[in-house]
Amino acid sequence: MEQAAAAIHDFNGTGLSILEIGHRTKHFQAVLDEAIASVRSLMQLGDEHEVLFLHGGATTQFMQVPMNLLDEQGIAAYHVNGVWGKKAAKEAALFGKVAVVSDSESNGNTAIDKAFEIPGEASYLHITSNNTVEGTQWHQFPDVAAPVVADMSSDIFSRPIDFRRFGLIYAGAQKNMGAAGVNLVVVRKDLLDRVSRKIPAIMDYRQHIAAGSLMNTPPVFPVYVSMLTLRWILAEGGLTVMEQRNREKAELLYQTIDSLPIFKTLVKKEDRSWMNAVFFLNDPALEASFLERCAKEGMVGVKGYRTVGGIRVSMYNALPLSSVEAICSLMRDFAAKNG
């Protein structure tokens, strides 16, 4: 954040702000090149995948993915485990047929269903790798014949994965990568050119590939912040180090929840998210005073999502272990006083 703030005043000694440099200058090209090279290196991608930085949030990809990959007569499989997957499936239905192959709403979205089947002719299977709102996460990815499209908005770069197995990966930048306003899209080139519809230029992955993510003015500042964060991840030791830290944070928090009867989580153990722990107070009447205590100790943003309620502690890459230790110690103290 300090580097990003400094670049607003003077970007790399150019005397210009990052907010005013031309996007077709060598200065910005170097930023974009480094961002793309860092993604390639962290994901260990080969030539079959292209890396794009595109406008918008993940919600834009809910539309852009089917527009590019799903023909009107085709069918796409959607595995729905929460609000974001549900929205993605709804958007896809505007472009072709959608088979919802699993929907965990009836069990409160507290587990990831692994026993599902997809239609043989499916153009792709869409999953949400981490359900930000409900606190579930895929820890082993499905092995299916169709290309897998994953919304990784809330756990991108949090752990090493065999990224090359995916047909398409997208992520809004704002959780583990950068500032809101840009999407990372990693797409297998051979999946393009399979639909017959006309695609507006700004929505067409092929045209963005041809233009090197510079078809029009890109979101310069969010790309710059993403580049800095990717540089930081690499300097810290890459995804193996991110995984170690995220595992340690998540284990500590879930152990604390499990050890204190005043709290409970409904999420199935094997599907617990390392990024977002969703839990409740057994006595809902205590929730307000727990949140008040958190706020008093400077722990903000821990109220559960409006549709789920309870508590949600997000532990993205940037959150240090000490912050998790702090909330765990608060939880123990709160339990001792209210148990």
Ligand SMILES: Cc1ncc(COP(=O)(O)O)c(C=O)c1O
């Ligand atoms: C998994 C997931 N997908 C999609 C979105 C929507 O992203 P955006 O607000 O960038 O459109 C979010 C936002 O939190 C998310 O967590």
